[in-house]
Amino acid sequence: MTLFWRGKNKITLTPQGHLFLSSAQDIVNHYVSALTDLQQFNDTQHTLRVGYFSAFEQPLLQQPLFTLLKEVPDLSLTVTEGSNEHLTQSVRNGNLDLALSISYGKSAVETTSELVSQSLFESTMVMGVSTLNPLSQKAELLPEDLTERPILYYSPESSTFLLESFLASMSFLHDYDQIQRVSSAEQMHLLVALNQAFAFYPSGLMADNHQSADGQVRYLPMAGDVSQAYQIVALHNPGNANPMLKRLLAIMSSKKDA
Known part of the structure; x- marks a missing residue:
C-alpha cells in the first residue's frame, strides 16, 4: 500500500x-x-x-x-x-x-x-488540569468536567493494556477516541499546561502531588466513588x-x- x-x-x-x-x-x-x-x-x-x-x-x-x-x-x-x-x-x-x-x-x-x-x-491516579482552565480551581473533578478535552496517557509504545486500564477505571467515559496516547511525558505535560488536554498522573510518584513544579498544572482527584487506586x-x-x-x-x- x-x-x-x-x-x-x-x-x-x-x-x-x-x-x-x-x-x-x-x-x-x-x-x-x-x-x-x-x-x-x-x-x-x-x-x-x-x-x-x-x-x-x-x-x-x-x-x-x-x-x-x-x-x-x-x-x-x-x-x-x-x-x-x-x-x-x-x-x-x-x-x-x-x-x-x-x-x-x-x-x-x-x-x-x-x-x-x-x-x-500504592496510591491513586489524579487528573492534570491547566491553571488556564477554570476547572483547576475546583477541589475535585466530576465526570462531566472531563468532556471538553482529550484525556492523555503516556506510554513509550502503542499500548492497548493502558488504554483498557484507563477505560476500566473511568467507566463513565463512553467516547473511546477521547482517551489518547502520547509517547513522552514531556509532550503530555506540554499539552496539559497549554490547556489542550487533561491527563492522568500517578499521585505519590511526583515531587508535588498538588501542582507541577512550574505551577502551570494542578493535580485534582475525581469526586464520588470513582475508584482511581493503582x-x-x-x-x-x-x-x-x-x-x-x-x-x-x-x-x-x-x-x-x-
Whole structure:
C-alpha cells in the first residue's frame, strides 16, 4: 500500500503512512536500544536486565539499582523502557529478569500467568488540569468536567493494556477516541499546561502531588466513588535463578517496608 505521496520538493504521508509511523519509530528505537546494550555489555558473571514503562516509576527502580550497584560494582546492567505488553512478554520469554508494571483498573498480569507480581507502591491516579482552565480551581473533578478535552496517557509504545486500564477505571467515559496516547511525558505535560488536554498522573510518584513544579498544572482527584487506586508492581519469573534478581527483589522489598 502507499505510505506517502512524493510531490515536487515535498513528501506527504498518506493516512496509512501516519498509522504506520508510530510502529516504525518503535522499530527504530528498539534497534538503537539493542545496539546500545551490546556496546555496553561486559562479560562478567553478574548480569541483570530490567525494564520499566514510564518516567514516573524511575525512583522506584533507580534507588534499588543504585544500592545493588554499590554492592556489586562489576554488575552488567541493562535497563529498557517499553509498553506493559512488551515488558511482560520479555520477562516471560527470559529477555528481561524483571519489569515494572501497573495494576490500574485491571491486573498487571492474568491470574493464570506464571509470572509473580510483587507490589512496590500504592496510591491513586489524579487528573492534570491547566491553571488556564477554570476547572483547576475546583477541589475535585466530576465526570462531566472531563468532556471538553482529550484525556492523555503516556506510554513509550502503542499500548492497548493502558488504554483498557484507563477505560476500566473511568467507566463513565463512553467516547473511546477521547482517551489518547502520547509517547513522552514531556509532550503530555506540554499539552496539559497549554490547556489542550487533561491527563492522568500517578499521585505519590511526583515531587508535588498538588501542582507541577512550574505551577502551570494542578493535580485534582475525581469526586464520588470513582475508584482511581493503582499499584506499581515488579514482575518476574519464579523460575529465574539469577542471584542478582533475587538480591534486587530483596532490596525493593526492604525499601517498601521502610
